[in-house]
Amino acid sequence: MTPTRALIRSLSLAALLAGVPLWAAGDTQPQEGQIRELAYGNALYHYFQDRPLTAITRLLAARDRGRLERQKGDADLLLGNLYYGYGLIPDAVALFNALLDDDSPQSLRNRVWFNLARVEYDQGNYHQAADLLQRLDGELPAVREAQKNYLLTRLLLRADRIEDATHALKRIPTDSIWRDYAEYNLGITQIAQGRADNGRSWLLSVAERNGATEQAERQALGDAARLAAGLSALRNSLWGQAIDDLRLVRIDGPLSNTALLASAWAWHHQGNPLQATGMMQAIIDKGQKDPATREAHIALGQVQEQSGNLKLSAWYYDRAAQYLQQSLDDIDRVITGVEEGNLIQTLLDQGQIHTRGRDALKQAPPSEASPYLIEAMASDEFQRQVRNLQQLIDIRDRLLDWQQTIPTFELMLDERQRAFDARKPRVEQSTDLQRLEALHQQRQDFADEVERIGREQDARALANEDETDFLEQLDEIRELIEQLRGSQDLGEAEEKYRLMHGLLLWDLETDFPRRYWALQRELELLDRALNEADQAAESLRGASARHQLDLNDLSERIDGQDAVIAARLADTQRLIDAQQQAINELIIEALRQLRRHTQQLRLSARYSVARLYDKLTEDQKPGGVK
Amino acid sequence: MTSPLIRLLFLGFCLSLSLSAAHAQQENEEIGTDAPSEQVIDAPSEAAPSTRLQGEIRDLKKQVLQLNKDLFLLEEDLLFPANTQFSVFLSLDAGQLFGLDAVQLKVDDKIVANHLYTDRELSALKRGGVQRLFIGNLPTGEHEIIAIFVGTGPQGRDYRRAESLNIEKGEDPLFVELRITDDPTKEQPAFTSRVWE
Numbered sequence: 001m002t003p004t005r006a007l008i009r010s011l012s013l014a015a016l017l018a019g020v021p022l023w024a025a026g027d028t029q030p031q032e033g034q035i036r037e038l039a040y041g042n043a044l045y046h047y048f049q050d051r052p053l054t055a056i057t058r059l060l061a062a063r064d065r066g067r068l069e070r071q072k073g074d075a076d077l078l079l080g081n082l083y084y085g086y087g088l089i090p091d092a093v094a095l096f097n098a099l100l101d102d103d104s105p106q107s108l109r110n111r112v113w114f115n116l117a118r119v120e121y122d123q124g125n126y127h128q129a130a131d132l133l134q135r136l137d138g139e140l141p142a143v144r145e146a147q148k149n150y151l152l153t154r155l156l157l158r159a160d161r162i163e164d165a166t167h168a169l170k171r172i173p174t175d176s177i178w179r180d181y182a183e184y185n186l187g188i189t190q191i192a193q194g195r196a197d198n199g200r201s202w203l204l205s206v207a208e209r210n211g212a213t214e215q216a217e218r219q220a221l222g223d224a225a226r227l228a229a230g231l232s233a234l235r236n237s238l239w240g241q242a243i244d245d246l247r248l249v250r251i252d253g254p255l256s257n258t259a260l261l262a263s264a265w266a267w268h269h270q271g272n273p274l275q276a277t278g279m280m281q282a283i284i285d286k287g288q289k290d291p292a293t294r295e296a297h298i299a300l301g302q303v304q305e306q307s308g309n310l311k312l313s314a315w316y317y318d319r320a321a322q323y324l325q326q327s328l329d330d331i332d333r334v335i336t337g338v339e340e341g342n343l344i345q346t347l348l349d350q351g352q353i354h355t356r357g358r359d360a361l362k363q364a365p366p367s368e369a370s371p372y373l374i375e376a377m378a379s380d381e382f383q384r385q386v387r388n389l390q391q392l393i394d395i396r397d398r399l400l401d402w403q404q405t406i407p408t409f410e411l412m413l414d415e416r417q418r419a420f421d422a423r424k425p426r427v428e429q430s431t432d433l434q435r436l437e438a439l440h441q442q443r444q445d446f447a448d449e450v451e452r453i454g455r456e457q458d459a460r461a462l463a464n465e466d467e468t469d470f471l472e473q474l475d476e477i478r479e480l481i482e483q484l485r486g487s488q489d490l491g492e493a494e495e496k497y498r499l500m501h502g503l504l505l506w507d508l509e510t511d512f513p514r515r516y517w518a519l520q521r522e523l524e525l526l527d528r529a530l531n532e533a534d535q536a537a538e539s540l541r542g543a544s545a546r547h548q549l550d551l552n553d554l555s556e557r558i559d560g561q562d563a564v565i566a567a568r569l570a571d572t573q574r575l576i577d578a579q580q581q582a583i584n585e586l587i588i589e590a591l592r593q594l595r596r597h598t599q600q601l602r603l604s605a606r607y608s609v610a611r612l613y614d615k616l617t618e619d620q621k622p623g624g625v626k
Numbered sequence: 627m628t629s630p631l632i633r634l635l636f637l638g639f640c641l642s643l644s645l646s647a648a649h650a651q652q653e654n655e656e657i658g659t660d661a662p663s664e665q666v667i668d669a670p671s672e673a674a675p676s677t678r679l680q681g682e683i684r685d686l687k688k689q690v691l692q693l694n695k696d697l698f699l700l701e702e703d704l705l706f707p708a709n710t711q712f713s714v715f716l717s718l719d720a721g722q723l724f725g726l727d728a729v730q731l732k733v734d735d736k737i738v739a740n741h742l743y744t745d746r747e748l749s750a751l752k753r754g755g756v757q758r759l760f761i762g763n764l765p766t767g768e769h770e771i772i773a774i775f776v777g778t779g780p781q782g783r784d785y786r787r788a789e790s791l792n793i794e795k796g797e798d799p800l801f802v803e804l805r806i807t808d809d810p811t812k813e814q815p816a817f818t819s820r821v822w823e
Binding site: 035038040041042044045046047048049053056057058060061064065086087088091388391392395398399402405409412413550554557558561564565568571572575578579582 | 679680682683684686687688689690691692693694695696697698699700701702703704705707713715717746747749750751753754755756757758801803822
């Protein structure tokens with residue numbers, strides 16, 4: 001009798017059927033404290049959406065731009081976590097260690113110790129993990145404190161320190177999912193150690209706490225806890241207890257068939273074959289292709305045989321053999337499909353991997369191959385390999401995007417260069433040195449004249465237009481007087497000339513200081529204007545040169561990128577092919593194992609049919625039992 | 627610490643081990659030996675035995691991360707030069723009194739961004755993530771930003787609210803954060819903004 005073998009398989013299956021996204025982030029806890037750098041918050045935004053490539057890129061770019069200075073520790077811790085989830089473990093550890101300098105605040109150091117402990121634990125270095133946890137000084141923020149105690153519980157369970165583990169577990173708040181996992185682990189460990197009652201009480205505690213939850217993860221955990229408790233009771237021949245524990249496993253949950261089959265066996269052992277066969281038939285009637293259904297086919301024959309219904313048993317065994325043959329044919333087709341390279345399409349159909357627009361993806365209905373593939377996909381190794389493939393596909397998609405973008409960059413830059421070249425003559429004209437020097441010479445001539453006027457106190461030089469006209473007329477009058485001096489009496493005219501000339505000069509000389517000050521002021525304004533012109537020309541020349549340098553820099557940064565992208569794309573495609581091949585091999589091996597197991601079941605069914613027919617024939621012979 | 631999937635895998639794995647132990651005991655009882663005690667109940671780790679393929683993938687990832695960063699910065703420098711660069715970010719604190727559905731952003735009365743939120747994005751915002759809602763170019767001088775928030779307000783009613791902000795764009799990149807918080811005293815959502823230095 002092999003009911004548990006089937007159950008084991010369906011339990012692994014359950015993990016995938018629970019409908020949790022494949023590529024969840026490694027640490028999806030809320031941000032602690034305030035966001036002090038937008039770039040850090042933006043990286044978190046992508047991190048929480050399981051976009052590690054984008055999150056890492058944003059962090060690295062922000063670091064280059066100096067936009068993480070106010071939250072450097074948090075940013076590096078996040079980057080370390082991202083590296084870790086992205087499979088760059090040495091880089092993650094290096095970043096974590098770099099955060100442990102003396103200047104780091106204790107709260108940050110504690111979080112670093114915790115992260116390093118996780119890394120060590122995952123790598124199987126349990127002593128180091130425990131040592132790192134011991135270095136924590138004070139409590140972590142609430143959510144991480146719960147995680148820390150969960151990790152501690154796991155370490156203590158591993159060291160068989162059940163009491164200490166229980167103590168650590170009790171430090172996790174009961175509303176935390178980590179408490180549920182910790183209790184679940186403790187329950188399982190105690191059952192495995194033969195302390196079934198203690199283990200059961202922990203498992204039922206988890207199940208009862210999550211009895212009315214609507215959270216899928218907690219519902220699944222509750223089902224798993226009930227199933228584990230029920231199977232433990234079944235193993236210990238506590239049939240009634242097994243039925244009680246299994247009864248509340250959700251009928252529409254992924255563990256339903258397994259629980260039904262286990263319950264059916266409990267009913268059978270309790271002497272109620274009708275109930276047992278009814279439940280087994282209920283599993284079969286669902287028409288599913290999971291391990292529990294395969295086992296149920298065989299189990300029906302076994303129960304009927306043990307109940308003495310040999311003909312009916314033979315009929316069930318025969319039906320089981322046919323069903324299993326059908327399963328074998330299905331598995332063969334799936335293997336052929338995988339060998340022909342159809343696996344990736346199936347993974348896409350099942351939403352196991354995505355290409356672009358992950359949010360918009362609508363999961364396709366499962367294919368005929370799905371039940372067998374899902375079983376084969378339950379291993380951790382498969383999940384890791386698929387994650388690698390997903391990351392490679394993401395990388396390829398990103399590189400393809402860049403490949404399409406680079407020509408646009410080149411075009412934009414080209415247009416900018418052309419626009420700049422078109423503006424260049426105007427810029428050069430505005431900044432023409434000869435023109436500026438001529439202006440400076442003119443200014444110097446003007447300054448010399450001002451200086452002379454001042455030195456010679458040349459009031460006439462500051463006469464306005466009317467005054468100049470007047471002076472010129474007076475000069476002409478004086479010349480005329482000189483010419484007529486011997487022939488006429490010019491005394492009166494001379495007197496008038498002298499008076500008017502004197503008055504005019506007096507006016508000019510009296511007003512000289514004011515006029516000279518105004519002249520100096522004009523010189524100052526001219527100097528200022530010339531200085532501004534110099535600066536503007538310099539600035540324009542500088543901006544122009546800088547702009548050209550920027551354009552050159554951008555051009556250099558764009559040049560050759562298409563070749564680099566093409567090379568990385570080729571590398572990526574090669575690795576995608578290799579990764580797909582590795583996944584195919586892994587899946588085919590798992591399918592072959594499944595095939596061998598199914599073949600054994602079918603042989604067992606066929607043998608049972610033959611054995612029962614022999615027995616029935618023997619019984620029908622004269623003298624045999626009828 | 628670990629993803630929901632990993633935790634569920636962990637769950638399946640633990641159960642498998644539990645059942646392995648049960649099964650082993652059954653089988654060993656049949657052949658009369660002691661059952662081995664299984665205690666390893668770990669979540670699948672991020673760390674995996676390193677193969678040549680995995681090593682090559684790691685090398686490629688590192689190269690691509692560097693390339694991706696360089697191209698990201700190049701794109702920013704080319705499309706949004708520092709002297710005109712202008713970004714608007716959105717963050718969400720609490721969010722009990724307002725369920726965000728969409729945001730429309732106007733700059734100087736011109737619509738520059740419309741965003742309809744997915745559950746995934748909202749979840750990321752609620753966990754503390756900050757969304758870059760818009761990045762563009764803006765000349766130096768004064769500008770007006772108007773953000774129109776659409777969603778579900780208190781008592782599940784449709785809620786629409788516009789917030790405006792006057793900004794002064796200088797020669798350096800300008801970063802504006804729009805923040806949605808709860809105002810427990812008024813039992814209403816509050817919309818604030820901040821210009822980051």
